[in-house]
Amino acid sequence: MMAGQNANILIIGCGIAGIGAAQRLIRHGFNNVRVLEATSRSGGRIKTGSLGSNIVEIGANWIHGPSQENPVFRLACQYQLLDKESMSEENQAVEVGGHPPFIPNWFSSSGRKLDSEMMAPASELFMTLFEKCQEFHDSGEEPLPTVGEYFKREALKVANEEWNEDQTTKKLRLAYLGTLLKVECCVSGTHTMDDVGLGAFGMYKTLPGLDCTFPGGYEGLIKHMMNELPKDTVLYNKPVKCIHWNNTYKQSSQKGRTCPVTVECISGETFDADHVIVTIPLGYLKKHQHTLLQPSMPLRKLHSIQRMGFGTNNKIFLEFEMPFWDEDCEAIYLVWEDESALADIVSDVKMAWVRKLFGFTVLKPAETFGHVLCGWIAGHESEYMETLTELEVLNTITQVIRRFTGNATIAPKKLLRSQWFLDPYTCGSYTYVAKGCSDFDIDNLAEPLPLPGSKDQPLQVMFAGEATHRSFFSTVHGALITGWREADRLLSHYTTPAGLVTSKL
Template sequence: MRKMDLHSGVDARVLIIGCGISGIGAAQKLIKQGFRNVRIIEATSRSGGRIKTGSLDGKIIEIGANWIHGPSQENPVFNLASHYHLLDEECLSEENQSVEIDGLPPLFSSWLSSSGKKLEADLMAPAVEVFMTLLKKSQEFYNTSRAPMSSVGEFLKTEALRISNEEWKEDQARKVRKALFSTLLKLECGVSGTHTMDDVDLATFGMYKSLPGLDCTFPGGYEGLIKHMMNELPKDIVLFNKPVKCIHWNSFHSRASSKGRTCPVAVECFNGETFEADHIILTIPLGYMKKHHDTLLNPPLPQHKLHSMQKLGFGTNNKIFLELEKPFWDEDCEVMFLVWEDEYDLQDCVSDVKTAWIRKMSCFTVLKPTERYGHMLCGWIAGQESEYMETLPEEEVLHTMTKLLHQFTGNPTIAIKKLVRSRWFHDPYTCGSYSYVARGCSGQDIENLAEPLPLRGSKAEPLQVLFAGEATHKSFFSTVHGALLTGWREADRLISHYNLSARKITANL
């Protein structure tokens, strides 16, 4: 009977590295299928990973993941959040779930210029329309024979410049509209999680799939979802504060266990502890993998997996939350774009990061409703400028943000009460924010990254190391739902493996 239990998966030892939503989702699925020996090893003292809810003056803010992107029935995060009653009525409405977003959400926007003037929406509208049309067009080269250029940035800049020179040649607003293109390029850097759109591959840009629904937030914080998911797991399933030093697979660290069988995998932690397993599900961020791959796995990654991992992009997108004494924006305003009037050369990164990092900030979103947040803004900044911002003292960031608001509003009396910023690049277990398909990269590279070890055709014990996390999903990379789906995918891979093994044994009895 013991042999049957093992081959049904019940006694298989599964270690999940990382207690983000991908790892938690994998654990949930395995345990529901009757797996008894599932543990999660987490480097930090908390669960959630890049889902991280904080507070500013007692008000909830999202340091990490911000929205449910595409809150509709196709989105597993939306379905879970609905199940746990974590969303408001507006988000749950059928109308909200059916909205199709092409580009920017239909927000009430203000356009502020570096000369301290508010730019007329009608004046900016043609530039916004051109940019969004080009952005949509840049997604259409996926699955076509050939993209006209190598990067999204090159395509957007070339086409936007051509259109502005042809259509607005005699228009006095041409320069400021071109400056707005720079702002929107910076915004897209944040959306894509890259330093510059010149680094994003044009041929595969359209591989990302948007789901219907108007992006929504968690009134009680995104971490509420993690808390509910964790509550459904056995109490002591997570081993916290155990950074992993090395994963030894293919029995490179093997010794006979007390139960008389050898485990093909052993996880060695920095504190000297070692945990043996039949299977590992690795859910750590791609940024950490890129930095530590040479010591993290023994034997190391096969060459084709290593090359694909190195080709994939992983960038930084940070937030700077500002609490103000009083609002300077209109009551219905949801986002304020910052237009540097001298940036009409269509640039999405600065020439000198140390002196001009603040120019990478594309916009402020207004946190709503006011009853919940008071007078709070969230500034968005991506790339190396964002990474440099993380190194500065908080007082310097506060001073720079104050100067920025004074310049763009023309109001020298604006005062910031408090500031909180995210610092994802310098988080030692994340090393950035999320993945993107870098120039020269393809869907095959994501498939290679997701391929379990040992490789197919090997005579070694199968499925020793499985790979999950947002960077391993071909169409939902960079999203929370992508991360969750990949955790489920790898759990299903193990479940199928043992079901198949059990069927083979039964057939031979």
């Protein structure tokens, strides 16, 4: 019998990191594993909803890099949740570098459709510069502090030196580059690319495979994983107030032995544990960093939490009677002709928040979804959008679409939007590497407490979740891998001879 089989293990958060950790521990013979979930549902930032009769993803959208290296893809195949095309070897071999090659339509604010010949040089320049931005991490250089600053400097240089067409074309291309910066804000989950560290940007690694979706919804994956956990493993509606570690919570244990950690819920209920795996989002950690743990986290951990970025990226789904886009169109870009200064923020959030909406992706296939668009908006403008009523959002976006298409009769039938910033247990969408961040910040965040070298019982409080993965932060597969990592850390602790336990990040 393994020494740790009866260890009390508590997992905070029932997102994919928490579920993955619980599954692994239970499979390896741990008997006392429980998950405390603040809400009434499992899945965390994987959240499937509906717009009329259509399945839509309110949270995680794609499997990024669906190939054999991606554990989410392997599980989705195992549970038979994907279509044949997504599972094909051809699909797994495609290299997209984090930017799937969508077939676009462009509309300008003067109500005309722009042609691809005019926009192509801007698209090519954008991809070239972003590939360069990703190289600075490995080269150890950082010519400017942020991705946004570097991109703007280099883009303006090329535009001034090489785009010799008329001024109108040049201005339109620069305006489109501004739109593409807004796209990148959504991809990175940041308010502005001026907040994203240039030297750290290349820490994020992509996997091969053409990003794919779940025909039956991403939550199908969570459902299958949950079905493999013993009944009553997860306790719902248990928001945690404080994790008391290092025997600081003086209360006699009911089982006659003292556990070093006591988790106190907002309700006043307490749970004793030998080990706690914290899988809550970085946004929540940032907001509650000084009260969530008692004693407080070491300074180096607190500083890393403060330095790392956690932003908001929201979706706005719209259903139409008829499409105003081409049949083969996969993405619609809105180009504001008066925005040629490469700005990815708006000057007046309340009056002009909708300008941060870069455009839409088209939900495919139309036979399944009808005519549904998913609008994308990041940053403080996105957070402001969350405070408006659905009707206010619908009216504003309807006016924008009418202006850009030149068609005054277009009217979406239905609207559904996400509100990740207002979600009290998420406080945003996902992690990015902010200005001043480095690999060490993610390592600091992932490091268990007490820190190495302490004489106290090891692995009392452990950390998982997408923010704790060096190269897959912001992804579902990154979150799952970190849940497994912390489970393996405990397995290693209980199967390695005393004194040889290693900290394995």
